[in-house]
Amino acid sequence: MSIEKAVAYAEENRDRFLHELKELIAIPSVSSSSEHKQDVQRCAQYVRDAMKVVGFERVEMVETERHPIVYGEWLGAPGCPTVLLYGHYDVQPVDPLELWETPPFEASERDGRLYGRGTVDDKGQFYLHLKAMESWMKTAGKLPLNIKCIIEGEEEVGSESLEPFLKENQDMLAADVAVISDTSMVKKGWPSITYGLRGIAYFQIDLRGSEQDLHSGIFGGAVKNPIHALTDIIGQLKDKDGHVTIPGFYDNVVEVTEEERAAMAELPFDEEVFRQEVGAPELTWEKGYSALESLWCRPALDVNGIWGGFTGEGSKTVIPAEAHAKVSVRLVPNQEPDVIGNLFEKYINEISPPEVEITVQRMHGGRPFLGDLSHPVFGAASRALEKGFGTKAVFIREGGSIPFVRDMTDTLDLPCLLIGFGLPGENAHAPNEWIDLENYALGTLSAIHLYQELSEM
Numbered sequence: 381m382s383i384e385k386a387v388a389y390a391e392e393n394r395d396r397f398l399h400e401l402k403e404l405i406a407i408p409s410v411s412s413s414s415e416h417k418q419d420v421q422r423c424a425q426y427v428r429d430a431m432k433v434v435g436f437e438r439v440e441m442v443e444t445e446r447h448p449i450v451y452g453e454w455l456g457a458p459g460c461p462t463v464l465l466y467g468h469y470d471v472q473p474v475d476p477l478e479l480w481e482t483p484p485f486e487a488s489e490r491d492g493r494l495y496g497r498g499t500v501d502d503k504g505q506f507y508l509h510l511k512a513m514e515s516w517m518k519t520a521g522k523l524p525l526n527i528k529c530i531i532e533g534e535e536e537v538g539s540e541s542l543e544p545f546l547k548e549n550q551d552m553l554a555a556d557v558a559v560i561s562d563t564s565m566v567k568k569g570w571p572s573i574t575y576g577l578r579g580i581a582y583f584q585i586d587l588r589g590s591e592q593d594l595h596s597g598i599f600g601g602a603v604k605n606p607i608h609a610l611t612d613i614i615g616q617l618k619d620k621d622g623h624v625t626i627p628g629f630y631d632n633v634v635e636v637t638e639e640e641r642a643a644m645a646e647l648p649f650d651e652e653v654f655r656q657e658v659g660a661p662e663l664t665w666e667k668g669y670s671a672l673e674s675l676w677c678r679p680a681l682d683v684n685g686i687w688g689g690f691t692g693e694g695s696k697t698v699i700p701a702e703a704h705a706k707v708s709v710r711l712v713p714n715q716e717p718d719v720i721g722n723l724f725e726k727y728i729n730e731i732s733p734p735e736v737e738i739t740v741q742r743m744h745g746g747r748p749f750l751g752d753l754s755h756p757v758f759g760a761a762s763r764a765l766e767k768g769f770g771t772k773a774v775f776i777r778e779g780g781s782i783p784f785v786r787d788m789t790d791t792l793d794l795p796c797l798l799i800g801f802g803l804p805g806e807n808a809h810a811p812n813e814w815i816d817l818e819n820y821a822l823g824t825l826s827a828i829h830l831y832q833e834l835s836e837m
């Protein structure tokens with residue numbers, strides 16, 4: 381059977397596959413920064429050329445209002461299922477740069493890991509699929525099924541150009557199953573299939589107390605300080621038990637089932653090990669739930685940043701005119717970003733004191749995802765991972781968000797397989813991001829098997 385040849389090809393070309401990933405990492409495709417616009421463009425070109433190497437019949441770089449979408453397809457298996465592969469070539473900013481042990485855009489190997497921005501999120505993970513496809517094409521001369529491939533450049537900034545692309549190209553993108561590697565495994569040696577993701581709603585709160593900054597001696601005591609007003613507001617968003625206090629916030633939350641609870645309790649997750657990895661003196665999560673349930677199945681509200689007033693060297697006696705915060709809410713089924721946005725805005729306006737002017741800006745959002753495990757694609761994925769890793773796969777949910785997942789599954793009406801090869805402690809979005817080198821290789825093998833398994837459905 382030709383799959384053995386594809387597997388052998390991947391093993392023989394392991395070093396080259398790694399070398400190419402290092403080249404991809406070297407392109408600083410930070411989507412949020414206008415300074416890197418040309419780099420993002422260059423990265424899209426690299427991905428386009430990599431798709432050509434695979435042997436796709438059609439490869440396109442689709443310009444958008446912001447960053448290009450790279451699309452490729454190979455439809456040479458009539459009568460066979462079609463996979464829609466999704467990934468992102470954009471990365472998060474690298475600051476604080478001084479905390480990186482090696483430069484973020486010079487991928488470097490240490491202790492069985494490849495360090496660099498985007499190694500695991502998501503360059504290494506989508507690239508291994510291209511290498512799995514190449515392994516099929518260069519040995520069998522064909523893929524076992526049809527593949528359509530979208531690699532975008534705006535995932536880390538909310539995927540805003542992708543929805544219009546999806547809506548305008550529904551027919552072109554029709555497929556039987558979506559495949560995404562942009563998540564993690566629950567533990568090394570435990571290949572994982574993620575069937576649930578949280579959604580997100582993101583806000584900026586701006587407060588103004590006076591026309592301009594004021595002398596705190598002359599005015600202090602009679603003028604409301606907007607930073608105090610802001611911290612008061614933030615303090616009223618959650619109670620002591622970790623519940624979000626916004627009225628109506630939990631109305632549509634689907635409770636975790638007993639079956640899921642039992643399955644989660646069986647996973648190799650240790651709260652104390654997790655605490656040590658985080659490096660916090662103590663953890664805190666919602667009363668009545670386990671840590672994993674809180675991370676994966678319960679909504680969460682977090683202040684992502686807060687600023688205002690004087691923060692320079694020394695002291696300056698001032699009542700600042702403004703205060704600001706960025707707040708994100710992680711959503712679970714069936715919370716809708718727009719509905720939560722309305723509730724959030726209404727509550728914040730209600731509790732804001734009359735001495736300040738407040739505005740709430742709604743930034744990007746994404747809906748939560750929960751797959752139907754009874755769909756046969758999950759069995760196929762599970763068999764593929766078992767062949768790739770030599771161990772049984774587990775089914776997990778995760779707390780992160782990939783906004784496009786719901787857009788895609790709803791618009792195209794297909795199941796979605798989230799098969800991630802990241803690991804706990806991978807430092808995604810943080811300094812010293814890494815991908816496990818063994819996972820990069822085993823992930824490639826698993827993808828080779830996945831296409832085979834899905835083709836037999």
Ligand code: BES
Nearest residue numbers: 501535536537538562563564778780781
């Ligand atoms: N790959 C992550 C999402 C993820 C990480 C899912 C780990 C599951 C486990 C993705 O690149 C990401 O960072 N998403 C953002 C979405 C946001 C920018 C709209 C997130 O979750 O913060």
Ligand code: MN
Nearest residue numbers: 501502535562
């Ligand atoms: Mn990602």
Ligand code: MN
Nearest residue numbers: 501536808809
């Ligand atoms: Mn990310």
